[in-house]
Amino acid sequence: MAFDLSALLRPHIATLQPYTSARDEYMGKEGIFLDANENPFGSATETTLSRYPDPYQWDIKNSLAQLKKVNPTQIFLGNGSDEAIDLLFRVTCTPGKDKVILLPPTYGMYEVSAGINNVSVQKISLTPDFQLDVPAILAAITAETKLICICSPNNPSGNKMIREDVYEILDKFPGIVLIDEAYIDFNDEQSFTEDLSRFPNLIVIQTFSKAWGLASLRMGMAFASEELIRVLNLVKPPYNISGLTQSHVLEALQHVGKVEEMVRQILNERTRLREKLNALPFVDRVFPSQANFLLVKIPKAKSFYNQLIERKIIVRNRSNVQLCENCLRITIGTPKENHALLQALEAIHSNMS
Numbered sequence: 517m518a519f520d521l522s523a524l525l526r527p528h529i530a531t532l533q534p535y536t537s538a539r540d541e542y543m544g545k546e547g548i549f550l551d552a553n554e555n556p557f558g559s560a561t562e563t564t565l566s567r568y569p570d571p572y573q574w575d576i577k578n579s580l581a582q583l584k585k586v587n588p589t590q591i592f593l594g595n596g597s598d599e600a601i602d603l604l605f606r607v608t609c610t611p612g613k614d615k616v617i618l619l620p621p622t623y624g625m626y627e628v629s630a631g632i633n634n635v636s637v638q639k640i641s642l643t644p645d646f647q648l649d650v651p652a653i654l655a656a657i658t659a660e661t662k663l664i665c666i667c668s669p670n671n672p673s674g675n676k677m678i679r680e681d682v683y684e685i686l687d688k689f690p691g692i693v694l695i696d697e698a699y700i701d702f703n704d705e706q707s708f709t710e711d712l713s714r715f716p717n718l719i720v721i722q723t724f725s726k727a728w729g730l731a732s733l734r735m736g737m738a739f740a741s742e743e744l745i746r747v748l749n750l751v752k753p754p755y756n757i758s759g760l761t762q763s764h765v766l767e768a769l770q771h772v773g774k775v776e777e778m779v780r781q782i783l784n785e786r787t788r789l790r791e792k793l794n795a796l797p798f799v800d801r802v803f804p805s806q807a808n809f810l811l812v813k814i815p816k817a818k819s820f821y822n823q824l825i826e827r828k829i830i831v832r833n834r835s836n837v838q839l840c841e842n843c844l845r846i847t848i849g850t851p852k853e854n855h856a857l858l859q860a861l862e863a864i865h866s867n868m869s
């Protein structure tokens with residue numbers, strides 16, 4: 517099937533002219549810079565932040581390209597992955613006309629972006645074991661469907677989607693398939709970035725917020741065809757990633773080994789916490805997890821949640837989410853934090869009965 521990106525873009529986006537900033541027109545790093553109305557004396561802070569940052573973050577992209585085995589021009593960097601998701605909605609979906617397919621239970625941000633952009637959402641529930649209902653998804657596609665969002669490993673269920681199912685959707689859906697890999701670093705599954713050359717309708721989202729431990733920086737990545745990345749660059753605010761963020765991310769990229777070590781510890785704790793939770797007689801089920809959290813089914817989940825809060829232990833109550841009745845989503849903490857959690861659960865349970 518021939519892929520025509522321009523047919524998937526909102527008409528005014530397909531013809532939009534890019535804004536060129538001062539830092540676009542002259543890329544050199546040396547000289548007397550009198551082009552961007554910056555303060556020549558420095559900053560109000562001790563750290564000098566007086567110059568506008570690189571609008572396309574090439575230093576980071578060149579480094580990331582090697583790590584992720586893609587071209588620098590296939591990378592978009594956003595203010596959190598939320599920015600990439602929102603921009604994708606804005607460039608593809610005409611408000612009040614187009615629609616997206618979402619696969620609950622899943623990450624809430626897709627529906628928020630759809631709502632902000634007045635894009636209608638069609639929900640196709642995951643199967644009871646949290647896999648893709650491929651026939652139902654394919655049957656729901658209409659001429660107005662621009663986007664299907666797949667989260668793998670999925671939040672809040674923690675499992676990864678069966679790879680062949682994802683390929684079938686990529687093959688048969690003429691619109692764009694967003695694969696959210698926020699939790700890719702917590703399992704051995706290969707990234708869908710390896711399939712970018714095969715599927716021009718694929719966009720893969722990753723983040724620095726989880727395994728890299730940089731949630732406060734707000735830094736997300738999108739990987740796609742050069743053509744689609746060009747469109748995202750066209751609509752982003754010119755300086756969407758601050759200079760401070762860029763320098764911190766560049767520093768982080770020098771410490772991949774530290775990330776691997778933290779991930780190893782989180783995976784060890786995931787195994788240990790899972791075993792300990794399974795050993796608690798009042799816990800119904802701990803779902804298998806490929807991520808840095810566990811979905812735990814426990815009778816009276818709401819009550820456990822509230823009493824954990826009284827003990828200053830905060831987990832996520834997912835009881836009201838479909839297929840997640842009586843489920844808590846628990847992030848893997850340090851050994852000490854996980855120990856405190858387990859003790860609190862036992863204490864709450866013995867007070868209940």
Ligand SMILES: *Cc1c(COP(=O)(O)O)cnc(C)c1O
Nearest residue numbers: 596597598623671698723725736
């Ligand atoms: C945490 C998370 C993200 C990360 O969002 P950022 O805006 O990059 O912090 C993205 N997708 C899913 C499914 C997540 O759980």
